[in-house]
Amino acid sequence: MEIAMGVQQMVALGDDDLRLFPLTELLPVGQALSVNTTYLIVSLVSTDSVSSNPILLERPMTEWNMRLLLPLLESPYYSPQEVLRASLFCSYKGLLAGLFSPDSAAREEWQMIVAEQRLLLQQAQKQGTWKKDLKPVYNALSRLRPKLHPFGLEIAISSSYSAYRLVSLHFPR
Numbered sequence: 001m002e003i004a005m006g007v008q009q010m011v012a013l014g015d016d017d018l019r020l021f022p023l024t025e026l027l028p029v030g031q032a033l034s035v036n037t038t039y040l041i042v043s044l045v046s047t048d049s050v051s052s053n054p055i056l057l058e059r060p061m062t063e064w065n066m067r068l069l070l071p072l073l074e075s076p077y078y079s080p081q082e083v084l085r086a087s088l089f090c091s092y093k094g095l096l097a098g099l100f101s102p103d104s105a106a107r108e109e110w111q112m113i114v115a116e117q118r119l120l121l122q123q124a125q126k127q128g129t130w131k132k133d134l135k136p137v138y139n140a141l142s143r144l145r146p147k148l149h150p151f152g153l154e155i156a157i158s159s160s161y162s163a164y165r166l167v168s169l170h171f172p173r
Helices: 063-074 081-088 092-100 104-127 130-151
Strands: 009-013 016-021 031-036 041-046 055-060 153-157 163-168
Touching: 016 063, 016 092, 031 063, 041 130, 055 130, 063 081, 063 092, 063 130, 063 163, 081 104, 081 130, 081 163, 092 104, 104 130, 130 153
Parallel strands: none
Antiparallel strands: 009 016, 016 031, 031 041, 041 055, 153 163
8 A cells, every 4th residue: 555655544444444644753664643533442553464464453542532643643742722612612523524624615615613722822922821821732632642642642742832743652853
């Protein structure tokens, strides 16, 4: 299977949506994360497997975990706080449509939700309630982190403190 560097792919199997995230430089060569957005399952898969079963590791996630994981996988090196907060405060269906739908109206609606969260966080910073308004994101990230460790991934805050990123537990940062 040929994979474009840093670009997610989608494979539709019936009603299940499977998305493949190569995560170049975060996972070993020949491995990727496969995410089933319907059944909330994350799998570490071999992309150059010659065996019949390419699944190396599989874990179920909660919808709450998936809401943060998907934006992090879509933009693994820089996921702004407003995007992560928006992912928690919209419908799961709306999140999926906003991130992955080819429909421009769904993507525009998602961008409006993100813009609203950006404004809310700017106001919170002015009012001194920044930490309080980000508490749902902090709590959700703390529950997601240990679920990513078996896949060799960790979540780190960016140097600007305005975004999060995925980092490898196996490779130097």
